[in-house]
Amino acid sequence: MKEPRIRIGISAFTARGWDGTFYPRGTKPSDYLSYYAHFDIVEVDSTFYGTPKVSTVQSWNAKTPQGFLFAAKVPQLCGDENYVATRLERQCFRTVLDFVGHIF
Numbered sequence: 001m002k003e004p005r006i007r008i009g010i011s012a013f014t015a016r017g018w019d020g021t022f023y024p025r026g027t028k029p030s031d032y033l034s035y036y037a038h039f040d041i042v043e044v045d046s047t048f049y050g051t052p053k054v055s056t057v058q059s060w061n062a063k064t065p066q067g068f069l070f071a072a073k074v075p076q077l078c079g080d081e082n083y084v085a086t087r088l089e090r091q092c093f094r095t096v097l098d099f100v101g102h103i104f
Helices: 029-036 053-064 081-086 087-104
Strands: 041-044 069-072
Touching: none
Parallel strands: 041 069
Antiparallel strands: none
16 A cells, blocks of 8 residues: 655745745745745635636646645635525535636
């Protein structure tokens, strides 16, 4: 049996205060992901709030090596307990399918 691969990353590649601490001082925010990509995974918190533009996802892909993993949060519409209680499950499922189809 193949041993499981351990991936190391954090919850985002952008954060206030990282310039000069995690990133070398003066690193442009547009270069953060390229620098961050020495890790092989990152959680994408922004997907919780909305589906990113196709151009944004393409940019992320261009700035990372093959095999880099983006762990995207499911949109909040499907994670909120109130949502499931007030809407049909199929609407939530449709939202997730639309989301996945858009980002891949």
